[in-house]
Amino acid sequence: MTGPAAQRYSFGAIILHWLIALLIALNYAAAWVAEDMPKPQAAQVMGNHKAIGLIVLALTVARIGWRLAHTPPPLSESLKAWEVALAKVVHALFYLLMLAVPLTGWAMHSAHSGGKAVGIFGLFAVPGLPLAESKPLAETFEAMHGTLTTLMLVLAVLHVAGALKHQFLDRDRSLQRILPWG
Template sequence: MISQPARRYSRVAMILHWLIAVLIVLNFIAVWVAEDMPKAERMQIMANHKSIGITVLILTVARILWRVTHRPPPFQRTQQPWERALARGVHALFYFAMIGIPLTGWSMVSGGGPVSVFGLFRVPALPVPTSEAASSTFFTVHEKLGTLMLVLLALHVLGALKHQFVDRDRTLGRMIPFLRAPRA
């Protein structure tokens, strides 16, 4: 008997996907909220921002390891070659940004010593240049990658909604456990 490929992502892949997504959205909200706050409150929010960023980095590494050892479901037969290419590109850039954003943020603050992660543990400062010029470069790259992340989020959500509601191919059922899986 030939086994059918999975029609949806594994439970672990779903958990990592949604946990990372929520944390990324929370980090964007934190930055936007902190912008106009008094310094003491802004510093507390940014401490949480750093903790969330390190958590995203750790979870992304776990997600990459999971992805390497567990095949994702195949693309829908209804997807066009250009859609598959776009999906692959967006996912590759997502992984690049989910690694790059926390690393550049961590690099930015490494001159200040270890970073506390929610007061539970500390991650050491990275061995990177800590000059003002280097910190400014890390900040610029961090911001540019953040902008890239917002564009990718928009493309990802619009693509998923297009497949679900225009193509009606149940694509969301691949990553949302309580929805019906796509047809085989």
């Protein structure tokens, strides 16, 4: 492909990028607001948190498949070597975390409940991971989930700062490459 289309991510990559970003943001918000809620409401919000998290996991698997089948557009030639390297590291870590964050959440839930299924908005249920009920194990996964979500937040700040730098300081086309409109 040549011309402007070759400079942009494919439609599928763009949709998956923004859908997953939105769902991840919702999940941080849900976890944070649930902390200050009385237990029954918190359990309901966290039920949605678990469902959204498992949807993120499924979408991430689809996204990685899509990514392997579609070469991303070449990076702007004005990028310095360190910028290319940093972007690559952040993107690779993001893919790892988009898998590891929901997986540790799912494992935490499973160890806590002895492998109970997770309901997905009353539509269907995803089985729990086959783990025996164990408080210490659930606490280990909880600590991992907490640490990984903190790391993901740091990466998101770096990633958005990078996007804004390219948009407003460098004034290159990095952000246009992934916006749904051209």
